[in-house]
Amino acid sequence: MRRTFGSFVFVLVAGAIIGALYGLMMNEILDRNWGLKAPIRGAVRGMVVASVAVVLEVWISNSAIGRWQRSLKFRRGVALRVIITCLIIYVALASSHLVLIGDREIYLQWFQNGFAPDFLFALGAGVVIQVMLQARRLIGGRTLTYFLLGRYARPTEERRIFVLADLKDSTAITEKLGDQKALELITGVFLDIDAAIKRNRGVIHNYVGDEIIMSWRDRGPDGNMPLLQCIDEIFQTLSVRQAHYLKKYGVAPTLRLGIAGGPVAVGECGWEKRQVVYIGDTINKAKRMQEACKRHDLSVILDAETARGITMPMGIGIAAVEEATLRGRAEATKMLTLTGPDGNALEALPSLPVPA
Secondary structure (H helix, E strand, O other), X not given: OXXXXXXXXXXXXXXXXXXXXXXXXXXXXXXXXXXXXXXXXXXXXXXXXXXXXXXXXXXXXXXXXXXXXXXOOHHHHHHHHHHHHHHHHHHHXXXXXXXXXXXXXXXXXXHHHOHHHHHHHHXXXXXXXXXXXXXXXXXXXXXXXXXXXXXXXXXXXXXEXXXXXXXXXXXXXXXXXXXXXXXXXXXXXXXXXXHHHHHOOOEEEEEEOOEEEEEEEOOHHHHOHHXXXXXXXXXXXXXXXXXXXXXXXXXXXXXXXXXXXXXXEEEEEOOOOOEEXXXXXXXXXXXXXXXXXXXXXXXXXXXHHHHHOOOOOOOOEEEEEXXXXXXXXXXXXXXXXXXXXXXXXXXXXXXXXXXX
């Protein structure tokens, strides 16, 4: 909630600055001689436009239209979003102009003389906004921020909780569907669970074949609750979408999740394709937890040390799985699984065999 509010304030401030500059520019072009009235009115319009644009953008993104947009190919999706953003900005501009002026004659004059400049401004703003948003999505919102701030210019240490999730029976699914159709299914699954990860403050680091790597910053027991809430939401999403998967692909995909927390080294790496890289035994441990899921036919496994650092949300519990010495470690690790309100192991979906 705090992050959403901060983003909204940032957009309002940016809208006010851009609106003030636009007001000054139009004041000079149209020779209005409004003085300070021009940037003040421009700033107000900028904030109104920014508020309306953000509300509509969020509404569209969270609706069925938004999901359809995200499923489009990159070029089509960007073009459509530019058009929608342009229309949103222009409608907000025209509406704010009408409200602020309140004079029909002056408004008609604006429509005759100011329509074209405002439309071009909206179009240009729409293109710039979407280019920035797409760059942010390609790189990752937080990663882009970290690059700009130079946060990881030098390697540093952080405590994070990593979740490695892969598709159960992916080999059998690929053999049944073929590579292209299987990739389409995997892409659809990751698209479906993306909103839950973002909503619960998770960071997606990479997609590797049928696996997604994500993490949460260790914020203490209560602050780590969103991680488990995210997993519960992911399972609910897969359950809701089960009929869709069966109808389109003939299979109901499930996920296996390995969870482990601890210190990792973080730093920038590469030049041609610069990335923020995480290195440490914590990631290896999460991978061992994921492998244990397959061995025990469970959807989620985490180690006891990580579980002690997370306050369990209502309705979610833990149950012992086994205690074993993991590859590359000297001491035994106690492994646990998550349980639902009924006490049974939390599952993404009932396990369904892949049809031949």
